Amino acid sequence: MSALERLTSDHAKAATGYFALLARWNIWEVLFWLALAGMYFVPNVDLVLMSQIFIWGLFAMSLDILLGYRGIPSLGHAAFFGVGAYVAGYCGKFGWTEPISALVLAMAIAAIVGWLTGKLVQRVTGVGLLMVTLGLNLILYDLVHRSTDLTGGDDGLQGVTIAPVFGLFRFDIFGRTAFWYALIMAFLLFAVARAVVKSPFGLALLGARENPRRMIMLGAPVEGDVSRAFALGAALAGAAGALLTQTTQFVSPNTLSFQRSADVLVILIIGGTGRLYGGFVGALVFLILRDWLAAISPVYWYFWIGLLLVIVVSFFRKGLLPSVEALINRWKPSKAEEPSQRVPPA
């Protein structure tokens, strides 16, 4: 080998190594999931709250695919959550009580709704996009809310029965099965999202996030990718919704409300976009804070969450998780930086 060839070969090996390093599960990730699982064994832990955290974390992560990785903001993401929730609800009501298959069905239907939404909003950006996503959410909410015959309206869907997981683990009132079911499903779906984001499609999403025109000039099907991103985000959100229905045996219109869309956006922003874990961190902070504050002063909890949002947006615009990571990196620089974090994602 000539010197140039050897140099090229070294360069090439380093390059592949770079991508491999980005894809590898690092120790912090493993510890994170183990810690979450370990919460089960903490004395007096509120298992129901933990399940909620897993579900909201998955929900916020699903929005991250759209917002953090593809740069599409949405004020109506709860629409997909609600679709999944109601599909799981109807399954439970009409005899399809096996939870895992119902979950898959909920994801599939939510994905279709997401895909159609993606096709609809392709040419809209900025405030217009926020308005269209909000509008679609409100339309769906209104439909569900009004159709009391079909959905039970505000009273929610009655008679939802969920069978034990694998026929063995009944959803008990202490929330034990719910905890593990929600955690394991959230983890599996997280792993899927992680794989997508580290795959070539992840690069394409990030490319289009920053520069759709350049992606067009690479021959990339940018418009189709928007639909694909929506489908994926919607499927994951639908999964979260289904998990909520299955762990509570209940579904009501507030699964699709604007409040829920605003909350998940706030959660994701607090935790940090473009990092997949941001959604989970945000859910931890938001839900624990809400639980704690609501116990102290139920009326004024809004003040503190509003203030937290203002502070995060003012000083930690990237969100808590990336800000903490940036701090750690300054102290102890790591070799590979997440591509989604190089530029403030949203």
Next chain:
Amino acid sequence: MSSILTVLFNGIAYGFLLFIMSVGLSVTLGMMNFVNLAQASFSMFGGYVMVTAMQSFGVPFLASLPIVFIVIGALSIVVERLIFRHFYNTDDLTQVLLTIGLVFMSIAIATYFWGGTYQRIDMPSWLTGQRAVLGLTLETYRIFLIAIGAAMAIILVLGLERTQLGAMVRACVDNRRVAGACGLNTDLIFALTFAIGGGLAGLGGALSANLLGLDPNFPLRYLVYLLIIVSVGGMGTISGTLIAGLALGIADVMGKYYFPQFGGFVIYVLTVACMLWRPHGLLGRQT
């Protein structure tokens, strides 16, 4: 026939109310590209200031209106100088998030000072009841609303078109940098515009207190409408906001009257359709 006209009339009154509440948002959005969702909170506080002025200080209704305008206008300037002006160069989403955070805080603040129940404003007797106008029986208060709304619209349009301040505001809306380069004190003009927009929002809130219900959740209820009006009408245009406000008001009232099972649905469908067809709003400029 008369019932259609009455419903139409009510819709127009509602529309003018929405116009007054959202015109400030439209102008600041068009001028500084600043998405100020906290505008809805200014409306709410306008209502509460009115309540306090009338109930705690015994100020009569009509006299309270300018007080509300001035107090909320001043509040807007304070918030603008302290907080907003640091975010002028950030993206839409950041501004949305910031102002949503402020909305959340405002809800708690309102609850703390005024409690969580609905507040009522005692109307002076000459504004209550109904009058016969052109063969129709119309609520006096709504006639009043239309009169004020129309007057506001005229003042604003004339003010923008005919006064020097108006010309300066238009220059800033068009191109801030060049306006500054021409020697205009853009900071002062922005602050003033914010003040007027905020004052109007407060006024709208005060006027709407009995009609729409004044409680700490007011911002969340009406935020959506404000956004719709501003997006559909096109940002930065007074006439656009007026037309969108009227259209929305009429559609909402007529929808709820004639199709009670569909009500608000119609508005959302129209909004989505409009944004897809004309992303910059009906009268907005293609930036």
Next chain:
Amino acid sequence: MNDMVLETRAILETRDLHMAFGGLVIFDCMNFALRRGERHAIIGPNGAGKTTFVSLVTGLLKPKSGNVFLDGRIITNDTPQQRVKAGMVRTFQINSLFKALNPLESVVLALLERDNKARLSLRSVSAETELIDEAMALLTQFDLARDAYGLTEALPYGKQRLLEIVLAVALRPKLLLLDEPAAGLSTQQGHEVFSQLAHLSKDTAILFIEHDMNLVFRYADVVSVFAAGALVMQDTPENVRKSPRVREVYLGN
């Protein structure tokens, strides 16, 4: 003025291209041809319609009437992506790079798109070892290997310009359209860029808009002069340099 040689082996051809924005006519009956492997420069004063022409040809703009042909096939109604897949690639006058991706990732993405591999599998990018190797080789060829992992934004302007070209070259185009490739570069940097381009395959036709006449006269086989939306002259660099018409076009009467 249509001084045009209709070459049956033209890689790019426009016929009677008419473009207007509202009432403002940019081109009226533009006929243009470019041969396979040709190094062809477009020059002309500002506002002559050069960039609009490139945007029309690449599909970012639609003409009011007329047709565009790539390699003999009519592509007037093809999407920009279809044209890229057919072998027509362009760079922009102002750098159009991926801020969130470093140079290595950017080139790998370009190659993934080229080979239609960007939507197939859930395996990590690291599995595409051949494409990664190719990306690294391209970066090395253009002397960007040491900058492969850094922030794209942090690259000096000249290197960003080179990266812009690497992204285009990576797609193995039949026709490369470069909009002022040397814009914002020093004379020496400009020559470096063009000498890199000169090394490209003889099969790749290169159409470039340029203002720097030294570069044009050194690297172009054919020069087209655009003025006020018309093709005023198309000839060898020597003849163009000597032509009084061209001087008139640039300096006015």
